[in-house]
Amino acid sequence: MVVGRRQPRGEMDEVGDTVLEGRLLVATPVLEDPRFRRTVVLLLDHGDEGALGVVLNRPSDVPVDDVLGPWGGVVVGSPVLWYGGPVSTDSALALAAPRHGAAPEGFRPVGTSGLGLVDLDEDPETVRASVSAVRVYAGYAGWESGQLEDEVAEGAWYVVDALPGDPFTDVPDVLWRLVLRRQGGDLALMATYPDDPEMN
Numbered sequence: 479m480v481v482g483r484r485q486p487r488g489e490m491d492e493v494g495d496t497v498l499e500g501r502l503l504v505a506t507p508v509l510e511d512p513r514f515r516r517t518v519v520l521l522l523d524h525g526d527e528g529a530l531g532v533v534l535n536r537p538s539d540v541p542v543d544d545v546l547g548p549w550g551g552v553v554v555g556s557p558v559l560w561y562g563g564p565v566s567t568d569s570a571l572a573l574a575a576p577r578h579g580a581a582p583e584g585f586r587p588v589g590t591s592g593l594g595l596v597d598l599d600e601d602p603e604t605v606r607a608s609v610s611a612v613r614v615y616a617g618y619a620g621w622e623s624g625q626l627e628d629e630v631a632e633g634a635w636y637v638v639d640a641l642p643g644d645p646f647t648d649v650p651d652v653l654w655r656l657v658l659r660r661q662g663g664d665l666a667l668m669a670t671y672p673d674d675p676e677m678n
Contacts, residue, residue: 500589
């Protein structure tokens with residue numbers, strides 16, 4: 479993964495020993511790798527062995543029905559698969575927001591926002607009864623031990639808090655800007671960074 483300049487001190491959290499599960503990685507403008515340019519990634523797992531997350535703002539053209547049958551009738555918004563990242567694109571992960579006190583069988587919480595992963599082997603209609611939203615991601619983004627920490631230190635990612643609605647956005651084209659704007663301060667200013675700085 480391509481990384482850019484070192485992040486100015488004070489603009490983001492120190493990663494170090496902090497567990498980032500459930501938080502967002504927001505690509506900085508210097509991250510030019512086309513797989514991650516202007517992406518917002520929800521971290522599903524982060525620890526000594528590395529990190530794993532899904533890109534939240536890249537819908538595909540592939541209908542969920544074509545791959546996972548009845549799950550197409552359960553997902554929120556357009557019933558398509560979302561590009562979760564470049565690793566294992568032939569596999570799928572499902573994120574869900576459970577209704578209060580009604581997490582489905584096999585639900586695994588992610589962070590503290592109430593979001594979690596649901597088992598795609600479960601009956602989708604049973605899952606539907608206990609969640610308010612589901613979205614299915616093909617593939618994921620993965621980092622080896624220490625790799626994500628290095629990328630954050632080198633200025634590739636901002637680390638910010640997630641909101642429960644982020645994985646279910648209906649405006650993926652502007653999610654990057656919206657997440658930055660709500661941070662306030664210098665990060666909010668970054669939301670106005672032009673797509674092509676040379677045109678500014």
